[in-house]
Amino acid sequence: MSFSGRDDDGAAGVVEHTVGLEVHGTGTIHGDLALPDGAPGIVLFAHGSGSSRHSPRNRRVAEALQRRGLATMLLDLLTDDEERADSTTGHLRFDIGLLADRLHTAGAVLADQEGTAGLPLGYFGASTGAAAALVAAARAPGRVMAVVSRGGRPDLAGDALGLVQAPTLLIVGGLDTQVLELNEHARAQLPETCELEVIPGATHLFEEPGALDDVARLAGDWFLAHAVPPSGG
Template sequence: MYFVDRRDAGRQLADLLKHLRRADPVVLAVARGGVPVAAEVAEALDAPLEICHVSASSHTPFADEQPLDVDGRTVIVVDEGLVTGATARAACRVARDSGAARVILALPIAAYDKTPRLYDVADELICIHAPQDFVSVADAYAQLPKVPDAQIIELMEAAAKRAYQSAADDIVAEHANVSGRPGAAEGSRAQVPSGDSTRLPGVLAVPQNPVGAVVFAYGSGTGTAGARNRYVAQYLHSHGMATLLLDLLTEPSAIDRRTVFDIGLLGRRLADASAWLRGQPGLGRLPLGYFGAAAGAAAAVWAAAEPGADVAAMVLLSGRPDLAGSRRLASVAAPTLLIAGARDAAVLDLNRRAKLRMRCANQLLVVPGADNRFDDPRSLAVAVRLAEDWFTTCLSTARGPAGEKVR
C-alpha cells in the first residue's frame, strides 16, 4: 500500500502541485472518491473546488445543476486513482468542453500502461506512483471507506468558505489601495434643500467622466459621518460613479423615533435631493441610482416609486424596504438588488417578503456570516462589490452609445 487514506494521498499530491498555485487553477474532483483527495489539493493551492460526476457505466459526464466556471482557466482534474482511465478521460473532457485553457490530470496512483493513453485529453499528467502491476485502487490505501454525502457536503462547504474569505480579502485590499491614494474621494460638503425648508447635510464626490450618480439614503442622521457609508461611497467613486452622501434627518430630528420611521418624509427628502443633484453642473443627464440602508431602504423605495422618478438602479443593504408598503414596492420600476446578512434572520425574512411584492427586475443576495450591521470587513467588502457590480451593469445599460442617457 502507498497511502494511509485519501487525505494522506491528497497531501502528498499537493506537494507535487505547489508550482501550479501561481496559475490560479480550479481543482476538479472526480466524484466520489476523488473529492477528499482533491479537497486537500484545493486547500494547499488556495484554489476553488468543483465536482465532476461521471457515470460508472457509460463513462460520460452527468449534467451538473450548474456549468463549471472554468473558461480560460487551468483545471486540475483529481481522482483517487486510475486503473482503466475511463472516468479520468471523461472528467478531462468535461473540463475541456467547459472552456478550460489547460487541463492537468493529477493522480496519487495510476496503472503504468494506462497513463500514455490520456495525453489526448490532458495537457499534462502528474502522478505520484505508476506501478506496472496495479489492478485495484483499494490496494493502494490502508483505509478506503465509502465517501458519504455528508462528508462531500462538509468538504465542499469548507472549500466555498475559503474561497469566500479569499475573495473578500482581495476586495478589502483593493479598497485599501484605492482609499489610500492621494486624492481619494473626499468630496465637497453641501447643504441640500428639501421641500419642507430643511437643508440636509451632504457630501458630493464626482470622478472624471462618471458613468452615473448614486444617492445614499440613510434615515439615522449618520449618512455623511458613518465610516461604513464613506467606505461604500469611496469604492463606488473609484469605479466611476458620482456619489452623494446624505443625511435625510438633521441631528435634532434623528433622535425622534417617530421621525426616523416617517418613510413619507424621508422619501420626499430623497426625491428633493435627487432633483438638486440633477441640477448640478455635468450631472443632470447621468443615470441615477439609490443606495439605501436601514429605514433609508424604505425611503429609496418610496422615492423610486414616485411618478417620473427615473431611477435606473437601487441597492438596498440590510434594509427595511417593507416599511415603504406593498403599493410602493409594486410600483418600483428600477432594477433592485437586496443584500442581507445570513446571520440577520429577521431582516432577511422581511427582504424575502418585500422581494415577492416587487414587480421590477430584482434579486436578493445573502452574504455568509454577516449580521445586520455588516461590521465584519470581509462581509462588508463582499456586499460593496455586489453593489458595485449591480450599479455598473444597470447604470451603463441606461446610457446610450455616445454616453447620453437613454430616455
C-alpha cells in the same frame, strides 16, 4: 442646491464638495458629493435610522464605488433642527414618506445641477433608508437607474413596492434572519428586476471581515450594469 463649505481633493481624479439643499420652510440638509472624472452615474445614499451622512459603513461603500468611477452623494435626510428634535422623540427617523421626499428632491436637483445633470441616478439605502429609497424610486419611474438595499427594511415601503420600476438588489446578512425574511417577502412583491444576495456569516451591520467589501462589490456591479441615461419621469 448650492455648493458650500468644503471643496476638497479626494482620490485621484475625484472632486469633492459639501452640498446644501434647502428644504421648504424647514432648513437645510447637507451632503458630501464626490465626482470622479467621467463618472457613468451617480449614487445617492440614504442612511438608516439614527445615522447620518457620516455613517462609516456607507462611507466605505461610497469610496469603493468612487474607485470604480461612480459619483456618490452621502446625504443627511434631516435638518440640524430636525435631528436634534428626533434625538429625543425618534419619530422622524421612521417617517418614510418624509425621508423619501428628501431623496426625491435631492435626486431632482442633481438632475439639473451642473456636473451631475444627465448622469443616471441610483439609490443606495441602509436599514430604514432602503424603504425611503424604494418609495422615492417608485415616485420617479424612468429616472432611477437602480436601487441597492443593505440590510434594508423594504417592508416599510408599503404599497410603493409594487410601483418600483428600477432594478433592485437586496443585500442581507445570512445571520440577520428576521431582516432576511422581510427581504424575501419584499422580493416577491417587487414587480420588476429584483435579486436577493445573501452574504454568508454576516450579521445586520456587516461587521464581519470581508462582509462590507462584498456589499460594495455587489453594489458596484449592480449600479454599473444598470447605468443607462434616465428616460424621464
